[in-house]
Amino acid sequence: MEKNVYLDLGYWVQKKAKQLGVTESALGINHSRSVSVDFRDGEVEKLKESTQQSMSIQIFANGRYSSHSTNDLRKESLEKFLTNAVDLTSFLEKDEFRKLPDPELYEGQPQIDLDLNDSKQGDVTADERLNRAKELGAGLEGKDERIISISSGFHDSHSETYHLKSNGFEGHKESTSFTHGASVSMQGAGDKKPEGWRYYRARHLEDLVGAGQTASEALARTQDRIGAEKVSTETMPLLLENSNAAGLFWRIMYPLSAGAIQQKNSFLEGKQDTQIASSILSIVDDPAIVRGLGSRYYDGDGIAAKEMPLITNGVLNNYFIDVYYGNKLGWKPTSGGSSNLIVKPGNRSGSEIEADLDRGILVTDWLGGNANSTTGDFSLGVAGWLIENGKRVKSITEMNISGNYNELLMNLTEVGNDPWIHSSFRTPTMLFDKVSFSGS
């Protein structure tokens, strides 16, 4: 279907919903196309190509609310789908807090071109995809005699979504995504076959990190895992690699949400304007980075995307407040979730910080674990390096770090100048003091 066909279908659904007694509605129609090519050891392993479409609708009918989605967009199917959806809604209880956003919140979208759609994506040929995926793996063949298997891949997609809300909001999102990477398995000690990988993602094909660099990093990360073992239980500094630091911070995003606070499941409730972290930590949510992986003009509620400080010099500034839980708490909505999160960089590089570390563990990989959003307790599996006198002396694995976020965030002692830009959460190298590592 062409652009206008989707929009027209949206208007038609809106009209039908109104006829069925729906007071207000919010509608999203998406269509996307994606292609993926995966190689293993020089041969194509999987080729996958698809186009898909779907519609989702939120229904607000006489104070009652429900949400529905379908991928069957034929009008005769949609008509019955809507009738059923409206029927179902009538059996629910009224919820005075379910409302569309105040249209004022729709105002003030970024006025720059975020350039999220690579118009050249349509020109990428099947042969080019094959060659790119193959080249990534081929560069590693014969590089290390311990290699058991190399897999490599190139995936790209184009996605377009229209949003219509019955109180006047109309939005259109179009973006592309390109990902490539390699994964390597090697023979380690005994039966162990350590594996390592690196992949990069970008909005535009030309922004992808080169195949050569991507492949060598995948290889180096695998070689690093050979001979890894746990070391003794000890409380010592934790040095977090820049590409891995976001893994620790994603877990505080839910406690920062109005939903967690309203449901009394957040250890950060009541902490606004107080010191929750070391004064060297500042994090901003910035939706307007050109070609940014998390960039957007508006959020899931249709709220215009604006820059928002989350933490400044360790002080908590703002929560993620969506329309529904904002209504329940009587708080003005900010946004229901993050766009691009930017940690303010420090002065030294990751390697300079590492060289200065007398004793500690550099964490380069996570393995499972969880955190308790109500209390802030966490316990996470880690792998990386034991550092002594600034040197990587032993590859480690099968260890845990445990603690509470309230203490951990206060124990942040240095932030690097090397933000990892290949993620919507841009974190530099980070050093924490006094972290409990459990091992043998």
Added chain:
Amino acid sequence: MVQMSRRDFVKITGTGLALATLPGFIRSGIAGVKPGDNPYNFYFQRFGIDEDTIRKVMTEALHYGGDYCDLFFQNQLSNSIRLQDNIVNSASTNVTLGVGIRVLKGDQTGYSFTEDISLASMKAAARTAAGIASGSPKKAPLTFNATKLMNYYDTNVSWEDVGVKDKVGMLQAINDDVFKEDPRVVKASVNFSDSENYILVVNSEGGIATDYQPMLRISVGCTAEQDGRRENNYFDYSARDDIRFLTPERLKRLPREAVARTMRLFEALTPPAGEFPVVLAAGSAGILLHEAIGHGMEADFNRQGISVYSEKMNEKIAEPFVTIVDDGTNTNVRGSINVDDEGVASEETVLVENGVLRTFMHDRISAKHYGVKPTGSGRRESFKHYPMPRMRNTYMRSGPHEYEEMIATVKYGILADQFTNGQVNIGPGDFTFYVKSGSLIENGKITTPIKDVNIIGNGPEVLKRVTMVSNDMKMAEGGWTCGKNGQGVPVSMGMPSLLVSSITVGGRG
């Protein structure tokens, strides 16, 4: 996103899906089938297809000489309804319809899918998948024969016949019970979801199989306050079953367990860090098997030579009282399937027999590679995904020891009894699972409750350290979802209580 990572995980499923009837389709059961019809005619009608259409699409899929092709038709209707802040104030529905077309050439896969089940769209998708091969056209089979299947879901009532009104009343009663149970409760939430999945798999060898796969999950969450502290926990059930699963006993137990599990956390401490003996309580402790050995026994990783178990077949890897199976045939259990998503009948696969590694879990590709029969383990998230070897219900059979005897042997250690998630690195075999709640064991007695601690170990090493297995095997009750290469499938697990002589506990200090 590229799923480069082989960190396969399992976790308790989040809140899900939806109430809907799919218009224009015949309802569940085989009501649409006339005497004398093929058993799969109901599904032909549901998807608006016939044998001739299938042959035309297959001809297209084999246009470049693929070795094999299959068509996976799916229609899933999902409903969910939620109670929060004392009112049933939100519901959702989801309808999914489509066909996935796969062509194999040796170990290589070409895959495409379409949501439009018209001949033209299916032919276009088939031609895309066909491109994995580059030879001369092959012909589609002339006849199709239904695969003989057993039925492991004892159900009578379609979820389409369960009214929203009934669900609303049920959720409200549970909510009332949560608050009645303990004055410290400050918030309760109840999520109920059900789904019906209709699949038809037909392949170029002439096999055809269909299945109706029902599912339910109900979860109760609770937050409580005591002396300025807050704790939150939950309890859930999931089953391939109909509404009859929700007996008065189970509906009473849901709020009671959710509250008890929450209140216990007020007394709980974080255990010390280091290596300790760990007793795993019977039930969802099967998560250890899922991570420590299950994923490593999926044959795709072994075919590629990248699993820690690749060269271990027929070797002793555990004590003789350790027998581990992956079973798709447990009646009404969440991970059971009558047929896998490649049309192969489900079975009980013995992975480890009396301590010796016996069988990998196979899909068609790996079975052909190893020259064995597929084990009915080829599963996929939906028609949008290709199948891979996956687990169903993974459990250890009961052993010779007694629970009390096991606890009594532990001088200082941990008893772990509630789990939320786990993960594994297939190659080195390192795995973790998160203990939401448990207790310390001191001098052979269960003492202080503990909470929120990750346990990490190495699969083959930990299996060797399983020194006692008791005679109380129990299946997990909750809604586990296993993730692999970006695809989630429902699974279950089970375990008798057992003792691991030493494993790293992520405590503090």
